[in-house]
Amino acid sequence: MSDNLLLGPxxxxCGVALADKGDFGTNAAGAIHTDYCKFCYSKGEFVDPDITLEEMVKKSTEAITKKKGINAGKAEAMAERILPTLTRWQAKH
Ligand SMILES: [Zn+2]
Structure with a gap:
């Protein structure tokens, strides 16, 4: 099991791996937007535009815990390490 969520797109x-065409978000015209997943970005807008990095870390921790079957402490450490490096959160600084 790799704990590197940055493998591949x-x-x-939110740092989730985009493996399938159906995982990607969409732009205003409905075409695939390759930077974001469908849960974060839909039809040219962020699904949750006001979410903070802290809230995203929490959300991501839950997702990683479920998906990877690892404990919440380790999942949170991963989320805290990875999320601040992503484009969406870089722009806020
Ligand atoms: Zn996402």
Whole structure:
């Protein structure tokens, strides 16, 4: 099991791996937007535009815990390490 979520294309908002065409978000015209997943970005807008990095870390921790079957502490450490490096959160600084 790799704990590197940055292998391959990943959502630049939540860090999830984008493996399938159906995982990607869409732009205003409905075409695939390759930077973000469908849960973060839909029809040219962020699904949750006001979410903070801290809230995203929390959300991502839950997703990683479920998906990877690792404990919440380790999942949180991963989320805290990866999320601030993503495009969406870089722009905020
Ligand atoms: Zn996402």
């Amino acid at each position: 990943t959502c630049q908002s």
